[in-house]
Amino acid sequence: MRLQGCVVVDARSDDKAVDLVVDLDGTLIATDLLWESTFQLLKKNLLYIFLLPVWALKGRGCLKHQISLRVAVDPATLPYRAEFVAYLREEHAKGRRLVLATGAAHRFAQSIADYLGFFDAVYATDESRNLTSQKTKFLLETFAGTKFAYAGNSKADVPVFDAASEVVVVAPDRAAAKWQRVNSARLFEAPKTDLKTFVKMLRVHQWMKNTLIFVPAILDHDIMRWQIVIEAVIAFFAFSFAASAIYIVNDLFDLPLDRQHARKRNRAFASGALPISFGLKMAVLLLALAGLLAAQLNWIFGAVLLVYLISTTAYSLSLKRMLLIDVLTLAGLYTLRILAGSAANEIEGSFWLLAFSSFFFLSLALVKRYVELQNTALVEKNRIAGRGYRQADREVVAQCGVSSAFAAALVLALYVNSDAVVSLYSYPWMIWPLCPIVLYLNIRIWILAHRGEMHDDPVVFIISDWRSQIVIAIGAVLLLYGGMRS
Structure with missing residues (x-):
């Protein structure tokens, strides 16, 4: 069982014999099962989005019941509030x-109660009754003539606090925290979320991938023009905001899978550090900002951004589970960033650049899958959770990846020897070192991956690795200065 830590602020303990009634969402666990199960349902089949309003019109009880019939929640992986669970065990x-x-x-x-093993009774929402809105009345009827204690966390729990003889407030929202301060109830406080948690939610480090937007202007030798720079910067932030929104939505769809992953289980939503409702609001805000920025550029850029959003959503919902389709999609998404740069600056797309990008990023995408296979213990015929690969595929994945690395270098070599280079550079021979530079970057990543020393995102590795940075800097100097026309 994985638990999320809490801090006991008030150590007062009233050893009363009254029953302790415990809320679930936000109190016992640091998440909301209605939101979680809804995303699981839509991931299972997006067409359920048309049935959700129909069920909701029949009442929230019907909505929750119908969703629960179609998806399952694994109680072993949920983000429980550690100190509060320990307190319940003691009681x-x-x-x-x-x-x-x-x-x-x-x-x-019921599945959560069975898993924990210390609850004597379970009262929850069924098809005809939504206990959220009727909890106070239900508990007063159930405990008629007797006292009860209650543990909750939200504004919806305040009326129950008023009816209970003893109150435990766990990870409270603003309304519950105000009630607790006035009434001095026992408090289990959730860990504080800091700016680092928010930045990780946005995946700001992944924004570096969007610097590919500047590549067409750099290679076209127009990057020194202010108008070009401004347009590229606007395109960069439009893509970055859109990407962060998709990362958030992807995290919400992947909550059960992330909690089974050694590193991803610490993500903001999988761990319960941030509420799902907050993530949805942020995703909407980020998409709105991306749209406003895109509106400042031409319609072609907006169309490319829309294709990117559709492709990444399709990847999150389905394509990531398809053998080879997933890595081809990832490579295509990198190439889309280059196309976005061309569209934003109204620069004609280069066949050579797109071909090189496709092979280079296909190799990196295959590295990512290779590392996942390497780090996952599987029975031979079993697949990685949420992927289409088996352990037997690892060597084939590696062969394809290394071949793609050499194909990228070959495309670059053919480009350097083409008439296009002669028209752009006075000294084309100074561009030739880019070929071994590209091979060094890619093959070194594959060797480190084979050794088990590779971060599971090779793009992030390249950005943070000092050797890669030096080699890239050398290539940039050759490209921008050594070969550029005076």
Whole structure:
């Protein structure tokens, strides 16, 4: 069981014999099962989006019940609040009766209660009743004539706090925190989220991939013109905001898979550090900002950005699970960034550049899959979770990746020897060292991957590795100064 830590702020303990009623979403676990299960349902089949409003019109109880019939929640991977769970275990060991009362679907609540093993009763939403809106009335009827204690976290729990004889406030929102301060109830405080958590949610380090937008202007020797620079910068931030929005949505679709991953389980939404509702609001805001920026450029750039959004969404929902289609899509997404740069600056696209980009980034995408296969212990015929690859595929993936690296270098060599280079550079021979530079970057990554020393994102590795930075700097000097016409 993976637990999310909390800090006990008020250590006061009232050893009362009354039953302790515990809320689920946000209290026992640092997530919202309705949002999680909805994303799982849509990932299973996007057409369910048309049924969701129909179920909702019949009531939230019907909505939650229908979703629970079609998806399952793995209680072993959920982000539990560690200190609070430890407290409940202690109370249970003392003989105190614990009750789980939640607005989540009954199937989900029961599976969690069975997993934890210390709840004596479960009250949850069913097809005809949404316990979220009826919890206070239900508990007063259930405990008629007797006292009960209650543990909750949100504004919706405040009326229950008022009705309970003892209150435990866990990771409270603003309304629950205000109630706690006034009434001095016991408090389990959630870990504070800092700027680093927010930056990781946006994947700001991945924005470096969008510097490919500047490549067409650099190779066309127009990067020194202010108008070109301004347009490229606008395109860069439009793509970056759009990419961050897609990363957030992708994380929400991949919550169950991320929690099974040694590193990804620490992501903001998988760990429960940030609420899903916040992620949705941020994704909408980022897409709006990307749209406003795109509107400042020509319609072709907007069309490329739209294709990027559709492609990345399709990749998140389906294509990432398809053998080879996933890596071809990833390579295509990198090439789309170059096309976006051409569109933003109204520079004619280069066949050579697109061909080189396709092979170069296909090699890096195959590295990513190779590392995943290397780091995942699988039975021979089993696939990586959420992927289309088996352990038996590892050597073939490596062969394809190394071949793509050499193909990229070959395309570059043919380009250097073409008439296009003669028209752009006074000294074409100074561009030839780019071929061994490209081979060095790519083959070194494959050797490190084979040794088990590669970060699972090779693009991030190139950006952060000092040897790669030096080699890239040398190539940039040769390209921009050594071979440029005076």
